[in-house]
Amino acid sequence: MRYWLMKSEPDAFSIDDLKKRPKRIEPWDGVRNYQARNFMRDQMQVGDQAFFYHSNCDVPGIYGVMEVACAAYPDPTQFNAKHHHYDPTAKREEPRWFLVEMRYVRHLKKPITLDALKQHEAALQGCAVIARGNRLSVMPIRAEHWQTILSLE
């Protein structure tokens, strides 16, 4: 099993929103970055665990845990001309963007803020989430870092 971190802007979609979804599952659509796509399409498997990270908000950080509920399939929003994530260059016979479905697992007892993560820089060497200028919205987390982060809860 692998571990991941996935970002979302809580104004658009928060972990509370995820918890309220039917079956607590949401298709993680709208990812338009090749590296993030490749992680979802090629590596994420049902049962993998992921941190739910709130970005672009008052207190950025990790707010909870979710799991992969469904492996990758083409993101339907790429074909929808009315959708904000429409990609006119994508073809149905050759989809460009993929998504996975994520299921709510739990909120953290207390959010682990980006600030707190940075304070444990030494134990999180090589963890992309604290790297400067990091913009990846889906990134792998090493097992030891996953444990380290959970120990900060």
Added chain:
DNA sequence: GCCAACGTTGGC
């Protein structure tokens, strides 16, 4: 709202 970081695009 600012701006640094960084990915993508397109002219050459």
Added chain:
DNA sequence: GCCAACGTTGGC
């Protein structure tokens, strides 16, 4: 294939 211009992300 280079690289300037541009767009987006996301912390602050």
